[in-house]
Amino acid sequence: MKILLIGATGTLGTAVHKALGDRGHEVLTVGRGGGDLRYDITDPVQITELYDRAGRVDAVASAAGDVPYKPVTEMTPEDYLAAFRGKVLSQIDLVRQGVPHIAERGSFTVITGILAREPIPTGSAASMANGALEAFVRAAAIEIAPQRINAISPTVFTESLADYGDYFPGMASVDLADVAQAYVRSVEGAQTGQIYAP
Template sequence: MKIVIVGASGTLGRAVVAELEKDARHELIRVGRHNGDLQVDLTDEASVDALFARTGKVDAIIATTGNVFFGPLAEMTAENFAVGLQDKLLGQVRLALKGQHILNDGGSITLTSGIIADEPIAQGVNATAVNTALAGFVKAAACELPRGIRINLVSPTMLTESEAAYGPFFPGFESVPAARAALAYRRSAEGVQSGQVFKVGY
């Protein structure tokens, strides 16, 4: 399979690359904002168009990227809230909308949300809203995608590798290694299900 992995240089993205590299049949295209085989800015439609012009037809698209705003609700502004909307939500939606047209028949799209969609945390209102919206998008899009194209969402809990940075935001939450979360991306890309949220670690 020819697979585009957006966010390939991040903690989760590196784990997904390592998992998929185990299968010599896969050809991986590593994409990042500044690093990788190719670069893309998911907030810029022209940049996404340019990415797919370079990749040509592919069998799978995986996104392991997206920024959200963390901060107390009492101080949040619409501008703050727009961070997650424009980056993690619309960025991944844009990737799916554009990507459906360069996927081969039976191809797949895998997006990323997170546990906060189901288990809110303090200062995480933007993240909860964005992750929940991604789940709705995937559920509905699966009903309309043609040519046997599938779409799924991977929703991991906090990654063990990120505990030092994010642990204080997730009191009492268990973490999972990125390598375990990566299995869900393989399941999505190589499996048969569509419109699913693959929850990892909760």
């Protein structure tokens, strides 16, 4: 399959790229500062340009999304809007604009996260963004069929515990390789409207 991978140069994107590449897929990597194609998916115009440049693909997989982390009392309306634009609207627009550009039975895979179900202090924007995306995935699945859409919703990565483990007390971590396999399942499988929580 020809797969468009957004956020391909990040920690997760690198693992997903390897997993998909190892299975023989042609992976077109996309990032703001690196990759085969350089586009910022928070800009709808750049998403349009990305699809025009990439041509027809079999799947779109996103491992990108930015949200601010602050206590609720320090968050501003602009912070929540930044989270919405950086993680929710950007990935929704990948789907909205992508429907005409993927195969008839192609798929979209977006990234959410455990904070949709297990909130942490300073993570209200991430919880909001992840929950919104997961609701969107369920709704979009019934409209875009036979094309498919799923979300990957991992907990903290084992490889990132040194940096972020203190924010997730008592929560089990997940290896990046296992998260990457959830992307493989979404891309190669038959399910839609699913929230995979590796």
